[in-house]
Amino acid sequence: MKLAFRLRRTGLAAGVAVAMAGWALAPVPVAAHHSANSFDSTKVIELEGTVKEFQWTNPHTWIQLYVVDENGANVEWSIEGGSPGTLSRAGWRPSTFKSGTMVRIKVHPMKNGEAAGIFVGAQFPDGSSLGRW
Amino acid sequence: MTRGTVARRGAATLLKRGAIGLAVVAGLMTPAIGAAEDASGIDTAHLPGPAKWQDLPDWSGVWRETRNTIFDHATVQPPGASSGTPGAREFPPLTEKWEKVYAHNRELVSKGQFPDPITMCGVPAGFPRVFNLPDVYEFVVRPEESWLLSENGPNVMRIYTDGRDDPAKEDRWLTYTGDSVGYWDGDTLVFSTVAVKNEGTILDRTGLTLSDEMTSVTRMRKIADDLIEAELIITDPIALTEPWHVTVQFERLPDGARVYDYACAENNRNPVTDSGHTITLGPDGKPLDGSSGE
Numbered sequence: 042m043k044l045a046f047r048l049r050r051t052g053l054a055a056g057v058a059v060a061m062a063g064w065a066l067a068p069v070p071v072a073a074h075h076s077a078n079s080f081d082s083t084k085v086i087e088l089e090g091t092v093k094e095f096q097w098t099n100p101h102t103w104i105q106l107y108v109v110d111e112n113g114a115n116v117e118w119s120i121e122g123g124s125p126g127t128l129s130r131a132g133w134r135p136s137t138f139k140s141g142t143m144v145r146i147k148v149h150p151m152k153n154g155e156a157a158g159i160f161v162g163a164q165f166p167d168g169s170s171l172g173r174w
Numbered sequence: 175m176t177r178g179t180v181a182r183r184g185a186a187t188l189l190k191r192g193a194i195g196l197a198v199v200a201g202l203m204t205p206a207i208g209a210a211e212d213a214s215g216i217d218t219a220h221l222p223g224p225a226k227w228q229d230l231p232d233w234s235g236v237w238r239e240t241r242n243t244i245f246d247h248a249t250v251q252p253p254g255a256s257s258g259t260p261g262a263r264e265f266p267p268l269t270e271k272w273e274k275v276y277a278h279n280r281e282l283v284s285k286g287q288f289p290d291p292i293t294m295c296g297v298p299a300g301f302p303r304v305f306n307l308p309d310v311y312e313f314v315v316r317p318e319e320s321w322l323l324s325e326n327g328p329n330v331m332r333i334y335t336d337g338r339d340d341p342a343k344e345d346r347w348l349t350y351t352g353d354s355v356g357y358w359d360g361d362t363l364v365f366s367t368v369a370v371k372n373e374g375t376i377l378d379r380t381g382l383t384l385s386d387e388m389t390s391v392t393r394m395r396k397i398a399d400d401l402i403e404a405e406l407i408i409t410d411p412i413a414l415t416e417p418w419h420v421t422v423q424f425e426r427l428p429d430g431a432r433v434y435d436y437a438c439a440e441n442n443r444n445p446v447t448d449s450g451h452t453i454t455l456g457p458d459g460k461p462l463d464g465s466s467g468e
Binding site for chain 1: 257258286288289290292293295308309310325326379427431432433434435436437438440441442443444451452453454456457462463
């Protein structure tokens with residue numbers, strides 16, 4: 042499945058939000074366990090959706106996020122994060138992304154356009170944030 | 175007699191007569207490289223035995239590498255590169271043969287077909303890569319033995335300092351972490367590592383590897399309250415034209431930091447295909463990169 046990204050001026054509504062190409066960002070910090078060749082570390086896209094599940098597992102954590110695409114379809118994104126040990130030392134907890142929570146998340150997307158990315162940062166409804174936001 | 179005296183005396187006896195001496199590092203005695211019996215340069219047959227408890231340094235706490243997982247930051251190009259930097263490479267004193275090996279590996283890296291062995295959740299990181307892992311470390315020192323414990327993997331490296339020798343050559347077999355014996359030279363842990371199975375392991379994701387003939391001498395000490403430094407002097411008659419010096423530093427995390435389980439196979443959604451591509455699995459377990467990962 043390849044997703045067509047819809048550019049939006051705001052990221053508050055549900056759906057795939059702003060695509061920002063060419064950002065000069067630090068190296069992908071979470072690919073400790075494998076190469077990140079499948080992901081485009083030069084790009085960041087912003088998603089907004091509802092947390093389905095937070096897989097607090099090794100070697101990587103995964104946020105499963107429901108995002109409504111431009112056609113109104115519910116698309117499940119897989120967002121890869123660091124290991125539980127690394128994240129816990131940075132203040133994350135298994136409860137950081139509770140099921141049902143609306144959240145905005147920035148990711149380095151897969152190069153082939155599939156619904157997956159490497160975690161960059163997140164912002165919660167109360168305005169708090171994690172990572173690079 | 176203080177243990178330092180014992181260690182210095184022990185160190186003095188360790189230097190092989192006629193061996194090719196290396197430079198003295200920071201006033202500390204450096205074991206000779208090129209000694210006859212043990213390519214690591216330490217006379218492992220005459221190690222001084224265990225230190226006293228009260229003379230051991232305090233290496234407690236949780237530590238992590240101060241820099242990214244490029245193995246040799248002194249020679250990496252472009253400077254400051256990470257393993258994911260396109261075209262990144264280091265410049266060890268490689269033999270012509272091993273320069274070709276490295277070139278081939280880097281070509282595979284550029285194609286996304288040089289998988290990191292640890293991605294497959296099967297084998298240890300191996301030595302010396304065990305000094306170059308993400309996540310955190312613990313260093314446990316006792317008079318007779320010390321342990322390097324890495325969260326990532328996890329990996330365990332044992333360093334015997336009870337005076338024992340390496341196993342006799344006819345009794346050795348290659349293992350990923352090899353066999354390490356050494357001694358305490360004051361506050362410095364000095365040890366040789368031999369019998370390392372390097373085939374199937376890497377030093378970092380630029381494609382850098384060594385051969386099964388590799389041996390090493392490591393000097394490891396705390397250079398500041400929150401900083402441990404390990405200097406590795408690596409020899410490899412197949413891959414290197416001369417001893418290769420690599421320095422790695424570890425910084426101490428704030429008190430209270432914890433080390434956690436790292437069960438690599440628990441939920442590995444990044445398997446490696448037969449073609450060497452590392453792929454990503456979706457929530458249904460199907461590859462998101464396409465069925466072949468190509």
